Amino acid sequence: MTCSANxxxxxxxxxxxxxxxxxxxxxTASATxxxxxxxxxxxxxxxxxxxxxxxxxxxxxxxxxxxxxxxxIELLPLADAPEGGVCKP
Numbered sequence: 001m002t003c004s005a006n007x008x009x010x011x012x013x014x015x016x017x018x019x020x021x022x023x024x025x026x027x028t029a030s031a032t033x034x035x036x037x038x039x040x041x042x043x044x045x046x047x048x049x050x051x052x053x054x055x056x057x058x059x060x061x062x063x064x065x066x067x068x069x070x071x072x073i074e075l076l077p078l079a080d081a082p083e084g085g086v087c088k089p
Contacts, residue, residue: 001013001033001034001035001036001060001062002033002034002036003024003026003031003032003033003034004031004032004033004034005026005027005029005031006026008034011024011026012024013038014038023057026051027051028050028051028052028053028054029050030048030049030050031048031049031050031051032046032047032048033046033047033048033049033060033075034046035060035062035073035075044062044064044073045062045064045072045073045074045075046075047060047074047075047077049075049077051077052079056079056080057079057080058077058078058079058080059077059078059080060075060076060077061075061076061077061078062074062075062076063075063076
């Protein structure tokens with residue numbers, strides 16, 4: 001995955017199914033995120049997003065089916081701590 005906010009530098013690669021990648025700092029400004037196939041280099045999908053400000057974090061999930069199956073591939077951003085980043089049991 002690359003991010004236009006840092007000159008399209010790669011921010012994650014070779015992420016295995018159901019495993020995560022390291023955390024990366026990204027600016028809280030609108031940027032284009034591009035998911036590529038690590039083997040072919042083919043662009044799978046792109047999405048323009050504005051990440052939430054600290055202390056909130058978020059994760060881009062790449063969703064889709066191998067081979068298409070009539071469904072598209074999508075980047076889905078989800079807030080990692082939607083309650084505001086503070087644990088209040």
